Amino acid sequence: MSTTASTKQGRETRERIVRAAAALMGQNGASATTLDDVRAATGVSKSQLYHYFGDKRGLVEAxxxxxxxxxxxxxxxxxxxxxxxxxxxxxxxxxxxxxxxxxxxxxxxxxxxxxxxxxxxxxxxxxxxxxxxxxxxxxxxxxxxxxxxxxxxxxxxxxxxxxxxxxxxxxxxxxxxxxxxxxxxxxxxxxxxxxxxxxxxxxx
Amino acid sequence: MSTTASTKQGRETRERIVRAAAALMGQNGASATTLDDVRAATGVSKSQLYHYFGDKRGLVEAxxxxxxxxxxxxxxxxxxxxxxxxxxxxxxxxxxxxxxxxxxxxxxxxxxxxxxxxxxxxxxxxxxxxxxxxxxxxxxxxxxxxxxxxxxxxxxxxxxxxxxxxxxxxxxxxxxxxxxxxxxxxxxxxxxxxxxxxxxxxxx
DNA sequence: CGACGGCTGGACTGTCAAGTCCAATCAGCG
DNA sequence: CGCTGATTGGACTTGACAGTCCAGCCGTCG
Structure with a gap:
């Protein structure tokens, strides 16, 4: 599902993504920050974003x-x-x-x-x-x-x-x-x- | 240049575009409204947008x-x-x-x-x-x-x-x-x- | 150990949006 | 009228972005 994170490692990764996304969205606005921006800022892969948040709206919600x-x-x-x-x-x-x-x-x-x-x-x-x-x-x-x-x-x-x-x-x-x-x-x-x-x- | 509008007709078109763009951007945000949205809302052609505003930033500025x-x-x-x-x-x-x-x-x-x-x-x-x-x-x-x-x-x-x-x-x-x-x-x-x-x- | 499930990497696709280009009108003016 | 420049239409290009897919990894638990 959208908000999977059962392992400790998983929760940390999720947290790291949210933090970076929050910073980027605070700076440039939610709709102007792309998933690739978040990817670049965290070194995380595309599938991780979709694993933890389902889609972009899910990330914004987080x-x-x-x-x-x-x-x-x-x-x-x-x-x-x-x-x-x-x-x-x-x-x-x-x-x-x-x-x-x-x-x-x-x-x-x-x-x-x-x-x-x-x-x-x-x-x-x-x-x-x-x-x-x-x-x-x-x-x-x-x-x-x-x-x-x-x-x-x-x-x-x-x-x-x-x-x-x-x-x-x-x-x-x-x-x-x-x-x-x-x-x-x-x-x-x-x-x-x-x-x-x-x-x-x-x-x- | 970006802000050409010498004819009366030209000024009216420009005005119409700005008004529609302002409404759309007020509703959805500046970065989320696309030039095609503006085009659809005004019935104006692509080249008119670039004729009057140079680029998207110019439209936002207007x-x-x-x-x-x-x-x-x-x-x-x-x-x-x-x-x-x-x-x-x-x-x-x-x-x-x-x-x-x-x-x-x-x-x-x-x-x-x-x-x-x-x-x-x-x-x-x-x-x-x-x-x-x-x-x-x-x-x-x-x-x-x-x-x-x-x-x-x-x-x-x-x-x-x-x-x-x-x-x-x-x-x-x-x-x-x-x-x-x-x-x-x-x-x-x-x-x-x-x-x-x-x-x-x-x-x- | 073996298998299950969460986790990760990254290539791939389809769509959409910005910006370009050129040809066709149209308005005013000498 | 005939010219000039503003205006308009719309096809086209290019890149970027959301979202998909699948294969491989790794920790955990029986």
Whole structure:
């Protein structure tokens, strides 16, 4: 079938392919990277690609899953450690630093895939949408902690604040990547955090 | 050369091609739409594509220019009419309504192109970055008007607020398109506007 | 050991897409 | 009208890419 990998060796090969494919697709886009590109980057043979992924769409699907898992792993881990404003700012600084050190290229792997695939493949769109939802949950978890420790007002709309935060991340990353200026992300995130801090006080 | 179109008829043909290509590339992505797709959608012959655009990259370039001009035309026009909070909310409502009526598909033409092309073609990246800058200028113009009429504090950081607004637009559109839910854009824009209104009062 | 099944190599095919070329129109102008 | 250059039609070439096929390899387990 498409996703065979029972041996340890098999799983490693599969993993190696997915990683390389993810990098190539992140750079050039999913539809612009060819199976031969992946082959060249990994030294793997044609039949291996079809052995592990069935067809190109299967590979793209594996890349989507891999990128979602990677980003969510990092994000849920980092956000789980947030319980103060300083923590939240450190988390923001971390994202800006990552973007900076790649020369403001690439942007968010999930965001890039979402922009390219949402209108093309309904199933992949659903996976990516689900990933955004999971990311939102992680953010909302951090905000809930801030609220429960009295740092955000109890009648703040956490769902809305969460969506705004994720919008700021995605929008900021897109602007940063397009202008090659990580500062755009910096400003967007600062704004979202400032808005959270504004809701530390009860409104109206 | 690549961009020949001296006759009126020629300009119309060129325009028709660009429009169709923009629609196709918006739907399927630039690299996934073939010249034959464009040909089929327009009833134009192969040589016409090469006559007017030189090669495929030339067509993509024309599409980028067209989409930037279209979006900026709408945005600068709409934003130039903004001189009160109600106007700003109407502007936001308009964007949400547009997204809604397309079933939350497609997102921002500029944003989609930027996500796909920024890491691929430096010249196109520059054009798209420039478009974002022009869009920012239009937003900043509206905010400046609000400040000059006393609706925003004089010591508000308009540049930062502008970047946050554009981030909210782009992030909100991406989330909306991925989840097929225009409400995500709604929430993101409401947040950005709320933050502006918060800076109506002098801070700290 | 022997055989089974996952794994790998790589040649091969069919299709499709970019780009070329040349001849045929067509529009405007002296 | 007759000329010039823009415009158009469409066949053709070339290369690349997705996908197929089969033979050989290698680890594992009875």
């Amino acid at each position: 890349v989507v899953e891999h990128q979602c898992a990677t980003v969510l792993g990092l994000q849920t881990h980092a956000l789980a450690a947030v319980s103060s404003w300083e923590d939240l700012e450190r988390w923001a600084d971390l994202m800006v630093a990552i973007v900076e050190e790649q020369g403001a290229r690439g942007g968010c792997p999930i965001g890039t895939l979402a922009a390219a695939l949402s209108d093309v493949d309904e199933e992949l769109r659903t996976s990516l949408s689900e990933a955004f939802r999971a990311w939102s949950d992680a953010i909302r978890g951090a905000l809930t902690r801030l609220r429960d420790t009295g740092q955000i007002s109890v009648d703040a709309d956490l769902d809305a604040l969460t969506t705004r935060m994720l919008s700021a991340i995605q929008g900021g990353l897109l602007l940063a990547k397009t202008s090659r200026d990580a500062n755009q992300l910096r400003v967007a995130l600062d704004g979202a955090i400032a808005q959270l801090q504004a809701s530390a006080r009860v409104r109206h | 599409v980028v220019e067209h989409q930037c001009a279209t979006v900026l035309g709408l945005q600068t026009h709409a934003l130039a009419a903004v001189s009160s909070w109600e106007d700003l909310e109407r502007w936001a409502d308009l964007m949400v309504a547009i997204v809604e009526e397309q079933g939350a598909r497609g997102g921002c033409p500029i944003g989609t192109l930027a996500a796909a092309l920024s890491d691929v073609d430096e010249e196109l990246r520059t054009s798209l970055s420039e478009a974002f800058r022009a869009w920012s200028d239009a937003i900043r113009g509206a905010l400046t008007r609000l400040r000059d009429t006393g609706q925003i504090s004089v010591d508000a950081d308009l540049d930062a607020l502008t970047t946050r607004m554009l981030s909210a637009i782009q992030g909100g559109l991406l989330l909306a398109k991925t989840s097929r839910d225009a409400n995500q854009l709604r929430v993101a824009l409401d947040g950005a506007i709320a933050q502006l209104q918060a800076s109506a009062r002098v801070r700290h």
